[in-house]
Amino acid sequence: MTSDREQGTGGDLVATLIRTAGRRADPPADAYRAVLAAAEDTWQRKVGRRRHWRVGVGIAAAFVLLTAGAALLRVVVLPMMAPAEIARVDRVGGGVATRPAGAGAWVPLVAARRPLHAGTRLRTGPDGRVDLRLEGGVSLRLAVMTEVELHAPDLIRLQRGAVYADTGSAGPGGIVVVTPAGIARDLGTQFELRYAGDVLRLRVREGRVSLQRDAGELVAAAGEQLTIDTAGGVTRGNIARDDPDWAWAETIAPVPDFNDQSVAVLLEWVARETGRPVHYADAAAEQRAASVILHGRVGPLAPLEALGVLLSTTDLTYEILPDGTIEVRYQ
Amino acid sequence: MSDVAHTDLAVARRILSGDQVAFRSLFDRFFPRLYRFVLARLDGDHDAARDVVQQTFCRGIERLDSYRGEAALYTWFYQVCRNTLLDYGRHTRRELRVIVRLEDLPDVRAVLETLAAPLSEQPETGVWRSEVSRLVQATVDALPERYGEILEWKYVDGQSVRHIAGRLGVSDKAAESLLTRAREAFREAITAMAGSPDALEPPGRT
Structure with a gap:
C-alpha cells in the first residue's frame, strides 16, 4: 500500500515533480x-562565557550584573554599531590586498599602522608578506600566496597558504587558527600553519600547539612537524628552531623600538626571531651587552641584519658558530 | 508554543549548556538547507555562500540566548540567515536572487506562468527542468526536515513505505501517515507558489 494510490492523480504529480527535481545536492565537503x-569555535566560546558567568553568580551578584552588562555590550550592542578593531598592520611588503567585512572589492594594502576590523580578509600575492599585530599582542605573519580572514583578536581563519604566529607575551591561548582540515590552538608558542591543496602542515618552533580535527586532537611540541594529508593520515617529523624554512617569517618580523634599550634586549629579540641561542664569549661580553645602551631607530630589517647594523655602532661583535649559535664578543 | 518549538527550545538550552551532540546534530541538520538556500540566491557563488552561512551560524549561536521558542529553531536560524544575506547584499551591492517568498514576486510568477503555458510557447525542456527542479527543491527544503527526507526516499530513491518505516524506526502505518502529511505539506507549499501544482506539469504532458 502506498500513499500514491490514496492521493489519486494529484498525488502522481507530486511524485513526478519530486522525481524530476531529483535529490537535493549536498554542499561541498x-x-x-x-x-x-568556525561555528564550533563560536559555540565553544559562547559556552565558555556562559560558564564563567555562572561561576560569577555564586561569587558576587553585583559583579555578575556588571559582567553581564559588559558582555551584552560587547556581544550584541557593539557589533551592531561598528566592527571591532582587532589588529593593526605592522609591516607590509610586496603585493598584499585587503577586503573589509562586507565589502565586495579587494584593495591594495600599502601602509603600515592601518587598523583592521573583524571580518577583514587579507591576501598576499607571489611576493607579498605582511605582519599584523593582533589586539592582545600576538604577531601574525602571512607568507606569500596566503589568504586569511580575521574573526577576532584570537581567532583567524586560514583559507590557503601559510601563517606564522608568535604569541610572545600574549601567553597561552593567544590565538586559534581555523582551517578546513583542523583547528590549531597555541599553548604558548611560535608556530607555522600551512594549508594548501587540502594538506595541512603544522610546525612548532617553540612551546606547544593543539590541533583539533574530526578524528581527534593532536599536540605538537617545539621542534615537531605534523602533516595531515587529504585522507586524514598524520605524518610526524622534526624541524630545528633555526631551520632555514623559518626565514620567511623573520623577513617580516616586527622590529621593536630599541632606542634607549640595551644590546642584551636586542640580542634577546634576535635569538627569539631566528631560533638561534646567544652565547657570550666571556663575562665581560655579557656585562658589556647589558650596559651598552642603543640610540636611534633601526628600519624594517630582518633580525640578523638589524643585529649587524646596531652592533657596528658598539664595541661588541658577533659570529654565527657552525652549530648556529650567535657568539658575542667584547673587543 | 507548538510541540516542535517546545522541543527546539530544549535543544537550544542543551547547546548553550555545552552539549556537543546537540550542537553537532543541529549543525548537520541545518547546514545543508541553509547552504542551498543561500547558494540559490548568490547565483551559485560557493565562496560567498560559505561566508554567508558561516556568518549565519556564528550570529545565530551568539544570539541563541534570545531564542524563546516562539517558532521552530530552523525558522529562527532561517531568519538569521535571511538577515545575514540581506546584509551581505547591502554591503557588496550585490543583487541577490530573491526567491524567498516566491508567491509574492512578480518575476517568479512570470516564470511559473511561462511554465504553465502551452507546449508551443514553452522554453526548451532543459530550461524547464532546471527551473522546476530549483523550485521543487527549494520547496522541499522549506518543509519540515523529516518531510523532505521522506519525500526523497520515496520518490527519488524509490524506497518502499516498509523500508522507510525501518529507517525511521516506526511502524508501517506511522510511516504511511508521515508520507501522507509530507505530500500534503509539499502540495500546499507548491500551490502557494504556483497557484496549482499543475502549473509545473512538464511540457508536452498537457
Missing part, C-alpha cells in the same frame, strides 16, 4: 568543514 570549524 570543504564548505561543510570550514563552516563547522
Whole structure:
C-alpha cells in the first residue's frame, strides 16, 4: 500500500515533480568543514562565557550584573554599531590586498599602522608578506600566496597558504587558527600553519600547539612537524628552531623600538626571531651587552641584519658558530 | 508554543549548556538547507555562500540566548540567515536572487506562468527542468526536515513505505501517515507558489 494510490492523480504529480527535481545536492565537503570549524569555535566560546558567568553568580551578584552588562555590550550592542578593531598592520611588503567585512572589492594594502576590523580578509600575492599585530599582542605573519580572514583578536581563519604566529607575551591561548582540515590552538608558542591543496602542515618552533580535527586532537611540541594529508593520515617529523624554512617569517618580523634599550634586549629579540641561542664569549661580553645602551631607530630589517647594523655602532661583535649559535664578543 | 518549538527550545538550552551532540546534530541538520538556500540566491557563488552561512551560524549561536521558542529553531536560524544575506547584499551591492517568498514576486510568477503555458510557447525542456527542479527543491527544503527526507526516499530513491518505516524506526502505518502529511505539506507549499501544482506539469504532458 502506498500513499500514491490514496492521493489519486494529484498525488502522481507530486511524485513526478519530486522525481524530476531529483535529490537535493549536498554542499561541498570543504564548505561543510570550514563552516563547522568556525561555528564550533563560536559555540565553544559562547559556552565558555556562559560558564564563567555562572561561576560569577555564586561569587558576587553585583559583579555578575556588571559582567553581564559588559558582555551584552560587547556581544550584541557593539557589533551592531561598528566592527571591532582587532589588529593593526605592522609591516607590509610586496603585493598584499585587503577586503573589509562586507565589502565586495579587494584593495591594495600599502601602509603600515592601518587598523583592521573583524571580518577583514587579507591576501598576499607571489611576493607579498605582511605582519599584523593582533589586539592582545600576538604577531601574525602571512607568507606569500596566503589568504586569511580575521574573526577576532584570537581567532583567524586560514583559507590557503601559510601563517606564522608568535604569541610572545600574549601567553597561552593567544590565538586559534581555523582551517578546513583542523583547528590549531597555541599553548604558548611560535608556530607555522600551512594549508594548501587540502594538506595541512603544522610546525612548532617553540612551546606547544593543539590541533583539533574530526578524528581527534593532536599536540605538537617545539621542534615537531605534523602533516595531515587529504585522507586524514598524520605524518610526524622534526624541524630545528633555526631551520632555514623559518626565514620567511623573520623577513617580516616586527622590529621593536630599541632606542634607549640595551644590546642584551636586542640580542634577546634576535635569538627569539631566528631560533638561534646567544652565547657570550666571556663575562665581560655579557656585562658589556647589558650596559651598552642603543640610540636611534633601526628600519624594517630582518633580525640578523638589524643585529649587524646596531652592533657596528658598539664595541661588541658577533659570529654565527657552525652549530648556529650567535657568539658575542667584547673587543 | 507548538510541540516542535517546545522541543527546539530544549535543544537550544542543551547547546548553550555545552552539549556537543546537540550542537553537532543541529549543525548537520541545518547546514545543508541553509547552504542551498543561500547558494540559490548568490547565483551559485560557493565562496560567498560559505561566508554567508558561516556568518549565519556564528550570529545565530551568539544570539541563541534570545531564542524563546516562539517558532521552530530552523525558522529562527532561517531568519538569521535571511538577515545575514540581506546584509551581505547591502554591503557588496550585490543583487541577490530573491526567491524567498516566491508567491509574492512578480518575476517568479512570470516564470511559473511561462511554465504553465502551452507546449508551443514553452522554453526548451532543459530550461524547464532546471527551473522546476530549483523550485521543487527549494520547496522541499522549506518543509519540515523529516518531510523532505521522506519525500526523497520515496520518490527519488524509490524506497518502499516498509523500508522507510525501518529507517525511521516506526511502524508501517506511522510511516504511511508521515508520507501522507509530507505530500500534503509539499502540495500546499507548491500551490502557494504556483497557484496549482499543475502549473509545473512538464511540457508536452498537457
